[in-house]
Amino acid sequence: MTICHFSTYRLKNSMATSERKKRQIKQREEMILDIARKMLVERGYPGMSMDRLADATEYSKGTIYQHFTCKEDLVLALSIQTMSKREEFFRRASTFQGRTRERIVAVGVAEDLFVRIYPYHFRSEQIVRLTSLRDKVTPLRNETLDACERRCLSTVAEIVRTAVGQGDVVLRDGMTPEDVCFGLWCMTMGAHTLMASEIPLSERGVRDGSKSLRFATKYFLDGMEWTPLMNDVDFGATVVRIREEIFPAETQQVFGGRVAEKSLPSLPRQVSSS
Amino acid sequence: MTICHFSTYRLKNSMATSERKKRQIKQREEMILDIARKMLVERGYPGMSMDRLADATEYSKGTIYQHFTCKEDLVLALSIQTMSKREEFFRRASTFQGRTRERIVAVGVAEDLFVRIYPYHFRSEQIVRLTSLRDKVTPLRNETLDACERRCLSTVAEIVRTAVGQGDVVLRDGMTPEDVCFGLWCMTMGAHTLMASEIPLSERGVRDGSKSLRFATKYFLDGMEWTPLMNDVDFGATVVRIREEIFPAETQQVFGGRVAEKSLPSLPRQVSSS
DNA sequence: TCGAAAAATGACAAATCGTCATTTTGCGAC
DNA sequence: GTCGCAAAATGACGATTTGTCATTTTTCGA
Numbered sequence A, B: 001m002t003i004c005h006f007s008t009y010r011l012k013n014s015m016a017t018s019e020r021k022k023r024q025i026k027q028r029e030e031m032i033l034d035i036a037r038k039m040l041v042e043r044g045y046p047g048m049s050m051d052r053l054a055d056a057t058e059y060s061k062g063t064i065y066q067h068f069t070c071k072e073d074l075v076l077a078l079s080i081q082t083m084s085k086r087e088e089f090f091r092r093a094s095t096f097q098g099r100t101r102e103r104i105v106a107v108g109v110a111e112d113l114f115v116r117i118y119p120y121h122f123r124s125e126q127i128v129r130l131t132s133l134r135d136k137v138t139p140l141r142n143e144t145l146d147a148c149e150r151r152c153l154s155t156v157a158e159i160v161r162t163a164v165g166q167g168d169v170v171l172r173d174g175m176t177p178e179d180v181c182f183g184l185w186c187m188t189m190g191a192h193t194l195m196a197s198e199i200p201l202s203e204r205g206v207r208d209g210s211k212s213l214r215f216a217t218k219y220f221l222d223g224m225e226w227t228p229l230m231n232d233v234d235f236g237a238t239v240v241r242i243r244e245e246i247f248p249a250e251t252q253q254v255f256g257g258r259v260a261e262k263s264l265p266s267l268p269r270q271v272s273s274s
Numbered sequence C: 001t002c003g004a005a006a007a008a009t010g011a012c013a014a015a016t017c018g019t020c021a022t023t024t025t026g027c028g029a030c
Numbered sequence D: 001g002t003c004g005c006a007a008a009a010t011g012a013c014g015a016t017t018t019g020t021c022a023t024t025t026t027t028c029g030a
Helices: A002-047 A050-057 A061-067 A071-094 A100-117 A119-130 A139-166 A177-195 A209-223 A235-245 A248-255 B002-047 B050-057 B061-067 B071-094 B100-117 B119-130 B139-166 B177-195 B209-223 B235-245 B248-255
Strands: none
Touching (some): A002 A061, A002 A071, A002 A119, A071 A100, A071 A119, A071 A139, A100 A119, A100 A177, A100 A235, A100 A248, A119 A177, A119 B119, A139 A177, A177 A209, A177 B209, B002 B061, B002 B071, B002 B119, B050 B061, B071 B100, B100 B139, B100 B177, B100 B209, B100 B235, B100 B248, B177 B209, B235 B248
């Protein structure tokens, strides 16, 4: 019995320390990611070297490689962190009380806020999309990101389906709800790619990329005759309402309370690599 | 006098050989670019190493570095080659005899053909856009690409301006012709980014990205009330006419004469890096 | 055939990713 | 306290890759 008790105790104790260890490791991983993210933003993808990261984190390279199988795996981990944030933003946006058309606008507002709060995310998202790394990366991480993206999409698709069900929009030309999502996704992704580009949009005659994107999506949805058409209602007022009701804190953070601000500050640009 | 003649002769001769040299060098540069492009497509950006390229071209690395200041400079040169092709496609498209709305559709058809004929271009375009290399690259090359892109855009902007002039479309919300271009550009770029992604679009519920893109632009322009609305005319027939009248050879090359083909083969995917 | 200028070459330096033998640390047992 | 083992951390090292530059080779007119 005594032995058994001891044994149980030891087991418990051992498990307790093991749990603590896990927490510590998790915490360290987040610390590494924080520093890596900063580096990625400031110095670009090639500028974020594993040696430099090891120096900055004050851990050795070997330790970092215990967390991530390779550099791309690390970038993927960064993407997951922010992608799950985006998922949360989208979910909150979709709860907006209003017509389906307004709920779609809410998702657009969510994306806009998301990009402003996490400007680095888009860059790493592009890197992940561009680099072929399916076979080098931790499978779990791969699936996690995939699932996250899928949930983001299905949040939007669900709104489309609801709209179809309520008769707010009719899908023509054999379009599926997913095709509609694809259209919105394209515009958003393309706009952010161009906005993050080295050549300022202003040199291409575009004053405010975000505003242009908002109007492009507006016209796209109007073209589908998704009612109410945004000519019929006060578009700007809806955006303001969404920001106030769903994202008060984030709006405060980004716009400092100037909810109705029209000409928005442009996104930060990457520092040139050294 | 004699000396003068000799001197003139020598100068002429020297210039002639110099011209020949220049031609040879130019020719070699194109040969290098051809091989580099193949390598870029087959092995991806990291897989196209300068050593391998030197081997494949049967020149030394030093010689290659006499043509290009760095790897990015070479990729930029590749981009320029195809971008000027795109410019030509756009210019031809804009000559389509028809309503302004149809001429915009023609540009869309041009882009679609372009991406199919030069599938590698988009990848290098993204690389150029993602990597900060403004300061490493030959300034001339930088400007050349920039000018090329600008001409592509202004071809489209010109159609928009004509449309406004003819009353085919009214720009609301303070939109400029360039803002309209931006909208179209976003959709196109986003769609191709997503289509070139590792995750097949079919897993996201999108059967045919090109088709979805076509409809997205259609709805976008319909939403702007750019007449004639494409519900009012036979959209598919216009596309076929454009392919037949403006791009017969290219259509043949891509679709093998099946001009009206609806479900198009998906774009080739990058071979995994070695 | 000669010689100078131009061009080609590839060894080399520097940087980077990822590995792994070696060292250090953590922790329970006595 | 200290012993010993397992787990974790370390950084030197191998393999690549980019870009340079002293040296060799070629070109071409005299």
